[in-house]
Amino acid sequence: MPRKKFEPGHDVEHLSILDEKGKLDSRLEPEIDDELLLKMHRTMLFSRRFDEALLKWQRQGRIGTFAPVSGQEAAQVGSAAVLEEEDWMVPAFREFAAAVWRGTPPVGLLLYTAGYNEGGAIPEEQHDLPIAIPVASQLVHAVGIAYGIKYREREQVVLTYFGDGATSEGDFHEAMNMAAVFSTPIVFVCQNNQWAISVPREKQARSRTLAQRALAYGMPGIQVDGNDLLAVYVATQEAVERARAGKGPTLIECVTYRLSVHTTADDPGKYRSEKEVKKWEKRDPIPRFQNYLGNKNLLSKDEIEKLEKEIKEEIQGVWHETEKQMERLGDPMDMFEYVFHEMPPYLEEQRDAYAEFLKERKENHDG
Ligand SMILES: Cc1ncc(C[n+]2csc(CCOP(=O)(O)OP(=O)(O)O)c2C)c(N)n1
Numbered sequence: 001m002p003r004k005k006f007e008p009g010h011d012v013e014h015l016s017i018l019d020e021k022g023k024l025d026s027r028l029e030p031e032i033d034d035e036l037l038l039k040m041h042r043t044m045l046f047s048r049r050f051d052e053a054l055l056k057w058q059r060q061g062r063i064g065t066f067a068p069v070s071g072q073e074a075a076q077v078g079s080a081a082v083l084e085e086e087d088w089m090v091p092a093f094r095e096f097a098a099a100v101w102r103g104t105p106p107v108g109l110l111l112y113t114a115g116y117n118e119g120g121a122i123p124e125e126q127h128d129l130p131i132a133i134p135v136a137s138q139l140v141h142a143v144g145i146a147y148g149i150k151y152r153e154r155e156q157v158v159l160t161y162f163g164d165g166a167t168s169e170g171d172f173h174e175a176m177n178m179a180a181v182f183s184t185p186i187v188f189v190c191q192n193n194q195w196a197i198s199v200p201r202e203k204q205a206r207s208r209t210l211a212q213r214a215l216a217y218g219m220p221g222i223q224v225d226g227n228d229l230l231a232v233y234v235a236t237q238e239a240v241e242r243a244r245a246g247k248g249p250t251l252i253e254c255v256t257y258r259l260s261v262h263t264t265a266d267d268p269g270k271y272r273s274e275k276e277v278k279k280w281e282k283r284d285p286i287p288r289f290q291n292y293l294g295n296k297n298l299l300s301k302d303e304i305e306k307l308e309k310e311i312k313e314e315i316q317g318v319w320h321e322t323e324k325q326m327e328r329l330g331d332p333m334d335m336f337e338y339v340f341h342e343m344p345p346y347l348e349e350q351r352d353a354y355a356e357f358l359k360e361r362k363e364n365h366d367g
């Protein structure tokens with residue numbers, strides 16, 4: 001036969017369990033204990049309110065730029081919640097909700113956005129990598145960790161986050177290929193939030209889904225409603241189980257939306273319509289999940305109100321604590337640290353000149 005069809009080995013599915021109107025497909029409902037459901041809800045709500053506070057503080061000139069998470073809380077919390085403590089989480093730059101879930105203190109996140117490098121430090125026992133700004137660069141690091149886990153015959157899994165825009169980077173393809181060829185224990189979570197700054201999803205790839213890119217590398221790929229926490233949780237659980245059982249990587253495409261600005265340095269009004277934003281506001285992952293919890297008699301309107309109040313106070317506390325820490329942190333000489341083990345001579349020269357400059361300035365000031 002001169003022509004025959006190849007079977008790609010995997011199918012690409014779309015998974016949705018709780019639709020945007022809050023209707024549950026009970027056949028697909030996962031068994032998650034109540035305490036975990038409520039903890040996931042609290043983390044999503046905290047992340048949304050923290051995001052809003054950060055934006056306000058940035059507009060007031062108190063902190064620097066950051067990449068808001070609003071709209072993507074279910075994609076992050078629903079996936080991070082599947083990990084065990086000893087697993088690894090490798091973020092890009094928008095993963096504040098996942099970081100909070102993993103135990104990063106919000107004070108650290110706030111310090112980081114205020115420009116204090118101390119805030120970027122991950123507690124030693126926490127298996128997370130720091131924020132990675134160069135798009136898709138974290139994916140190769142994540143595969144390296146997964147390869148190390150396999151080599152040492154450990155039972156850990158790596159979960160790494162990236163955006164729709166990152167799938168056009170060479171690093172994405174290199175990471176996917178190596179992960180599959182060496183059957184490493186890794187889950188790739190693509191948060192397809194429809195935009196890479198001002199570049200829309202359609203200009204990113206011609207393929208119908210981003211999930212189907214997995215097929216070319218010989219790994220399973222699934223697309224989920226990324227604003228449906230239950231669907232994200234189920235798909236991640238399947239992928240993590242597969243990885244832990246030595247069956248290799250998975251690509252999960254979470255279809256979601258960035259409800260806020262790309263970063264505080266951008267004006268989305270210049271490239272996307274109000275109508276589009278309104279459409280996605282109706283698909284907000286948080287009220288949808290609240291409906292679900294309400295229908296299960298786990299969370300009442302009064303309890304939500306109480307929680308909102310508690311979170312507001314907590315966030316005020318985070319600000320006060322951060323302000324206190326800012327008084328004692330932030331040596332400008334730190335900018336010369338942490339990149340080179342042995343500093344190149346030209347940087348040594350700059351460091352010494354800067355130290356001299358600071359000394360003179362202080363003497364003039366004191367004098
Ligand atoms: C290698 C590299 N190129 C360009 C940039 C500038 N940049 C920052 S975020 C971004 C878009 C990323 O889009 P996506 O991967 O969809 O993630 P999102 O911001 O939507 O979460 C770009 C181009 C960068 N940080 N790194």
Ligand SMILES: [Mg+2]
Binds near residue numbers: 195
């Ligand atoms: Mg994007």
